[in-house]
Structures are given as structure tokens and as C-alpha cells.
Amino acid sequence: xxxxxxxxxxxxxxxxxxxxxxxxxxxxxxxxxxxxxxxxxxxxxxxxxxxxxxxxxxxxxxxxxxxxxxxxxxxxxxxxxxxxxxxxxxxxxxxxxxxxxxxxxxxxxxxxxxxxxxxxxxxxxxxxxxxxxxxxxxxxxxxxxxxxxxxxxxxxxxxxx
Amino acid sequence: xxxxxxxxxxxxxxxxxxxxxxxxxxxxxxxxxxxxxxxxxxxxxxxxxxxxxxxxxxxxxxxxxxxxxxxxxxxxxxxxxxxxxxxxxxxxxxxxxxxxxxxxxxxxxxxxxxxxxxxxxxxxxxxxxxxxxxxxxxxxxxxxxxxxxxxxxxxxxxxxxxxxxxxxxxxxxxxxxxxxxxxxxxxxxxxxxxxxxxxxxxxxxxxxxxxxxxxxxxxxxxxxxxxxxxxxxxxxxxxxxxxxxxxxxxxxxxxxxxxxxxxxxxxxxxxxxxxxxxxxxxxxxxxxxxxxxxxxxxxxxxxxxxxxxxxx
Numbered sequence: 046x047x048x049x050x051x052x053x054x055x056x057x058x059x060x061x062x063x064x065x066x067x068x069x070x071x072x073x074x075x076x077x078x079x080x081x082x083x084x085x086x087x088x089x090x091x092x093x094x095x096x097x098x099x100x101x102x103x104x105x106x107x108x109x110x111x112x113x114x115x116x117x118x119x120x121x122x123x124x125x126x127x128x129x130x131x132x133x134x135x136x137x138x139x140x141x142x143x144x145x146x147x148x149x150x151x152x153x154x155x156x157x158x159x160x161x162x163x164x165x166x167x168x169x170x171x172x173x174x175x176x177x178x179x180x181x182x183x184x185x186x187x188x189x190x191x192x193x194x195x196x197x198x199x200x201x202x203x204x205x206x
Numbered sequence: 207x208x209x210x211x212x213x214x215x216x217x218x219x220x221x222x223x224x225x226x227x228x229x230x231x232x233x234x235x236x237x238x239x240x241x242x243x244x245x246x247x248x249x250x251x252x253x254x255x256x257x258x259x260x261x262x263x264x265x266x267x268x269x270x271x272x273x274x275x276x277x278x279x280x281x282x283x284x285x286x287x288x289x290x291x292x293x294x295x296x297x298x299x300x301x302x303x304x305x306x307x308x309x310x311x312x313x314x315x316x317x318x319x320x321x322x323x324x325x326x327x328x329x330x331x332x333x334x335x336x337x338x339x340x341x342x343x344x345x346x347x348x349x350x351x352x353x354x355x356x357x358x359x360x361x362x363x364x365x366x367x368x369x370x371x372x373x374x375x376x377x378x379x380x381x382x383x384x385x386x387x388x389x390x391x392x393x394x395x396x397x398x399x400x401x402x403x404x405x406x407x408x409x410x411x412x413x414x415x416x417x418x419x420x421x422x423x424x425x426x427x428x429x430x431x432x433x434x435x436x437x438x439x440x441x442x443x444x445x446x447x448x449x450x451x452x453x454x455x456x457x458x459x460x461x462x463x464x465x466x467x468x469x470x471x472x473x474x475x476x477x478x479x480x481x482x483x484x485x486x487x488x489x490x491x492x493x494x495x496x497x498x499x500x501x502x503x504x505x506x507x508x509x510x511x512x513x514x515x516x517x518x
Contacts (some may be wrong), residue, residue: 062300
């Protein structure tokens, strides 16, 4: 017998599988969508999918990620100010996208086990491409101002236009 | 005939064999009738409830299967079979934490039961706990090295845990095939392992053998689809990229994808503001690469759909 130490129960935090009311997005799609169209619309989608799974707590957590995502575009400005640096718009944009991807990863972690449970009960999944293609098209085809509003709505809101 | 039925109903061992035989030949309705008769004749014996749980689970009536397993446990609380059957039903219902608890109870009763450790490994792999599942599978194999499906499970888990060392997986799945050459699942896992090792022709043979044994094997259909698409020059670089990425494992893949993105964003940030041509070239190369990795599959599938309608 190999050296084996029983680590104890490992699945106590694994949620019971629940079948969603409609097909679910693959969890990894939340990372891609956060990168492509920003964290706020991605979190809004996650809230809808969480509610379709009848998970109010999950919906609240994804909503919280969306709210954090709403204010994070300000973080690179404050970081630049605190470091006494002259903010470069490209670097600020990069910082904002990086935070957006990090929050997309948080959505992935929140949704992953629930999506897995939905699949376990033979619930349908939306192909990744169907999620990415419209987001990719939006990124390339939408006017810059609209795309910027999706990615950093708070900046548009604060600038008043 | 009635005498035979009577002797089956009075002998739990003969009853279990009869139910097993009926299930094996697809006579689950008759097996269920026999189990109900056994329960009526022996209401305080757990075997009837256990058999009923097994039959109901096969018929996808998982809630009823759970109740039957719990009835068996109520009659015989130390029945390791009862706890394991309860775990099977709970897993099918997606109640993973309770299922784990039930398997652990079965293992408390019999710590050296390879089948229960193997079931635990399978459950952990559902929950994406692949490292722990692999340890459990190896423990089960140390207790009973002759379970072919467990070697296949180990091979699959090794692919997740040690994505670069696919040859260990190949050894595991070949052991499984030595024990049971007729397992479609083992052939399709062999195909997957060989695909990872870029042994495309051997992988194709393995997938075709899996499909000969089980024409609906989803893994074999997916693997063969990749290889058929890879014969198109448009998709070949994507097949190579996919194989390279699969050897990196999940963390490595995320590292490559976000490393490339960070590189692109950094390059954009350092390009002087007036140099629009360089900016456009960077964007075209990066988004062209992204678009290719995302859309090469669907485009190739659309191109080949007429010749290969089964492509996934």
C-alpha cells in the first residue's frame, strides 16, 4: 500500500448540483468576456445565470464582483497619483483591463462548481464560441465610445458624457 | 419454474446472482419485479432493497434508488454495500458532499475495500480534486491491481495532474487494455494520451477502435474529430497549438494566454503615440492570432461538414 494519509472530507464545500432554467455559459467564458467587453456587462450576465440556477447567494456575490468592477477603472488613476507618476492613458487602460481580467477570474471561481453541477445533471451548455464571437465582434465593430462605456462605465459617468 | 423462483426468493445469494444476470442481459423490468418479490418475501433482509437500488439507478430513477439504499441501511446499518449504493444514488443526484460522507462511512466499515476507494476517486474527480483523486485511485490499485477501469481512471487523472508526462498515462491505460481489451473507454483514453504525445496516427487507430466497440463514445468522437480536422492545412497549426497547450496543463495554458495578452498590451503602451502603422500591425497580429485560435475549429468544421457530418 502506498503511503497514504487520509486528508479527511474534501467535498464539504462542493455545492449540490442544480439544473439551471436555461443553458449555462462555460465558467471560463467569464474570463474571456471580462477581457473583451469589460467586467460590468460580464458580471451582469453572471447574475442572470446565477439566478437561472436559483442561487441567490451566488447572484449576490457576482453582483458584488460587478460593483467592484464598476469602480476599479479608478484604481489605476489613484495608483498613478500615489506613485506621483504622470498617468499614461495606455498604461491606465492596461491596468484597468488587468483588474477586469482578475475580476473575471473571480467570476470563474464563483461560477465554476455551479456550472459543473448543472452539466452533471445533463444541463445544456452554451458553446464557448457563441459567447466569444459576439463579444469579439462588439470589440471590433462597436464605436470606441460605446466600447469604452462597456469597459469603464464609471469614467463615462463621471465625465458626464 | 415456480420452484426455481421460490428457491431464488429464499436464498439471498441466488437472488443476487439472478438479479445480476437479468441486469446483464438488459432485463431490468424483470429484475425489478424479482427484487420487489424478494422484498415482499423477506422484508427484513437488506439484499432486496440493495438490488432494487441498483436497478432503479440504472433506470435513472435516482431518488427512488436513494430511498431503496436507505431502506437497506435502516435494516443493516453496517452494510458497506448499502452506504456505497447510497453514495452512487447521491452522486447521480449531484449531492456530492453527502455522497462523500456515505463513501467514507463505507470505508470506515471496510478500510481495505478497493471498490469503495475507486468510487471515492471517481467522485473526487467530478469535484475537480484530481490530485486527491489520483492518490485515492493509486491506493485502490494497491489493494486490487486487477480492476481495469481503475487503471483507465488513473490514466485520465495522470493526464490532468502530470500533463507533460503523458507516457506514464500511456503505461496505465495499456495495463488497463491488457486486462480488458474490449473496453471502448480505455481505447478512447489511449487515443487521448497519444494525441497529447502528438502520435497522431496511433491516436487515430485507438479512437477508431473505441468507436468500433462503442459507436457513441463521446471522447473518441471528439478526438477523431480533432485528427480529421487536423488533416486540413488550415487547421493543422491549431492542432499543433492545442497539443502544445494541453501538455502545459491548465495553469500553463492560462499563463500563455495572459502572457501573450500582457505582451500585446505592454507593446501597445510603449509604441510612440504617433506610430499608427506599428499599432495597427500589432493589433492585426494579436487579434488575428486570437481569432484563429477561437474560430479555426468552427470554420474547419463548416468546411468539412459535407464529407464528415459527424464532426464535433
